[in-house]
Amino acid sequence: LAMAYLAWGLAQRWCPSSLQVISFPVVQLHLNRTAMRLSQKDFESAMNQVKLLKKDPGNEVKLKLYALYKQATEGPCNMPKPGVFDLINKAKWDAWNALGSLPKETARQNYVDLVSSLSSSLESSSQVEPGTDRKSTGYETLMVTSEDGITKIMLNRPTKKNALNVEMYHEIMHALKAASKDDSAITVLTGNGDYYSSGNDLTNFTDIPPGGVEEKAKNGAILLREFVGCFIDFPKPLIAMVNGPAVGISVTLLGLFDAVYASDRATFHTPFSHLGQSPEGCSSYTFPKIMSPAKATEMLVFGKKLTAGEACAQGLVTEVFPDSTFQKEVWTRLKAFAKLPPNAMRISKEIIRNREKEKLHAVNAEECSVLQGRWLSDECMNAVMNFLSRKSKL
Numbered sequence: 001l002a003m004a005y006l007a008w009g010l011a012q013r014w015c016p017s018s019l020q021v022i023s024f025p026v027v028q029l030h031l032n033r034t035a036m037r038l039s040q041k042d043f044e045s046a047m048n049q050v051k052l053l054k055k056d057p058g059n060e061v062k063l064k065l066y067a068l069y070k071q072a073t074e075g076p077c078n079m080p081k082p083g084v085f086d087l088i089n090k091a092k093w094d095a096w097n098a099l100g101s102l103p104k105e106t107a108r109q110n111y112v113d114l115v116s117s118l119s120s121s122l123e124s125s126s127q128v129e130p131g132t133d134r135k136s137t138g139y140e141t142l143m144v145t146s147e148d149g150i151t152k153i154m155l156n157r158p159t160k161k162n163a164l165n166v167e168m169y170h171e172i173m174h175a176l177k178a179a180s181k182d183d184s185a186i187t188v189l190t191g192n193g194d195y196y197s198s199g200n201d202l203t204n205f206t207d208i209p210p211g212g213v214e215e216k217a218k219n220g221a222i223l224l225r226e227f228v229g230c231f232i233d234f235p236k237p238l239i240a241m242v243n244g245p246a247v248g249i250s251v252t253l254l255g256l257f258d259a260v261y262a263s264d265r266a267t268f269h270t271p272f273s274h275l276g277q278s279p280e281g282c283s284s285y286t287f288p289k290i291m292s293p294a295k296a297t298e299m300l301v302f303g304k305k306l307t308a309g310e311a312c313a314q315g316l317v318t319e320v321f322p323d324s325t326f327q328k329e330v331w332t333r334l335k336a337f338a339k340l341p342p343n344a345m346r347i348s349k350e351i352i353r354n355r356e357k358e359k360l361h362a363v364n365a366e367e368c369s370v371l372q373g374r375w376l377s378d379e380c381m382n383a384v385m386n387f388l389s390r391k392s393k394l
């Protein structure tokens with residue numbers, strides 16, 4: 001978990017006292033939990049990266065950068081409010097003042113995250129392949145692109161059926177954080193190849209740290225809680241394009257998406273009891289609400305696999321498309337959604353999600369704590385060993 005790598009090109013400087021960005025960088029900030037513990041050095045690096053930006057990110061983003069910079073360095077807004085006709089200074093004051101009492105440390109982190117997202121979504125022409133609009137490189141397990149107001153996060157381990165290894169958990173969190181701040185209106189998660197995802201990579205259980213299996217289980221629970229938390233808190237419409245079979249955590253998370261479009265090839269399988277495990281992704285709360293407690297029990301306790309049609313009938317899937325037209329039909333629809341006013345969509349999502357947020361975080365914490373115990377059980381260890389020794393498959 002301790003691996004972080006930063007790859008970037010450096011250039012000119014964002015000057016917080018004006019509203020001008022001079023030029024753009026080639027930067028891909030690749031974070032994991034360790035790297036997210038922000039130092040002053042990271043903050044200074046981010047300030048340098050801003051100087052490299054070659055495309056103007058627009059006034060709204062520049063105001064955000066200005067406000068976060070001021071908050072991070074001086075704390076809450078301490079300037080007298082400019083007059084109404086002093087338009088530029090008034091806009092800057094408003095942006096800074098809107099941050100209220102946000103702690104300096106959080107402002108520094110948000111500044112670094114914002115610069116990182118700008119860097120990955122607005123790359124320099126030297127990194128962009130001809131004909132490729134805003135393709136983000138630097139991810140090992142994902143393909144992330146941003147085009148037509150849509151950020152697409154594609155799980156990209158097709159030879160492993162897009163199983164989520166530890167690196168992929170970190171990269172998805174990073175991609176979601178970047179997408180929440182980029183200029184796209186909606187975000188889409190999908191899979192490369194024939195599977196959407198086969199769920200947790202069972203080899204995640206094999207690399208035992210010096211503290212033994214207890215430490216492994218504890219670290220897993222911390223990672224899982226943080227990971228699911230990113231889905232609970234994601235502020236823009238989040239849409240799943242389920243291109244093929246989905247297993248385990250890739251299914252449970254669907255209850256936290258705002259829409260789920262599925263190919264008729266997709267299946268939905270949560271074999272937690274078979275694996276000696278228990279539900280996560282807030283599914284112990286969302287599934288009974290979405291599909292009735294009894295139907296949720298069939299899936300989460302008895303491991304019943306649903307077809308796309310069944311999942312749609314039970315409300316987990318929004319709509320099913322024939323596989324032959326799935327990509328074309330869904331992308332046409334998503335492009336139309338992405339043209340809707342983004343702030344209105346954000347606010348509408350916020351009002352729906354806010355009512356549930358506290359509850360969802362509490363459920364997430366409880367599920368992770370229960371799972372931490374399950375991972376140490378003989379039932380779970382045997383199931384994982386059986387899969388890894390090729391004795392069993394779902």
Ligand SMILES: CCCCCC/C=C/C(=O)SCCNC(=O)CCNC(=O)[C@H](O)C(C)(C)COP(=O)(O)OP(=O)(O)OC[C@H]1O[C@@H](n2cnc3c(N)ncnc32)[C@H](O)[C@@H]1OP(=O)(O)O
Pocket residue numbers: 159160161163164169198199200201202203204220221223224247248249250271272275277280387392393394
């Ligand atoms: C931080 C921890 C958080 C944990 C969160 C809790 C999450 C829980 C879950 O998600 S539970 C669900 C776990 N998933 C599984 O149990 C699926 C296991 N995989 C299978 O049963 C099968 O691979 C299959 C049915 C998905 C596909 O079968 P098939 O079409 O026959 O393909 P292969 O089995 O040959 O798969 C190709 C290749 O991929 C490897 N692979 C597939 N899925 C996983 C996986 N989940 N974990 C590890 N590896 C996986 C498979 O071993 C093959 O590898 P190989 O080519 O042999 O090297």
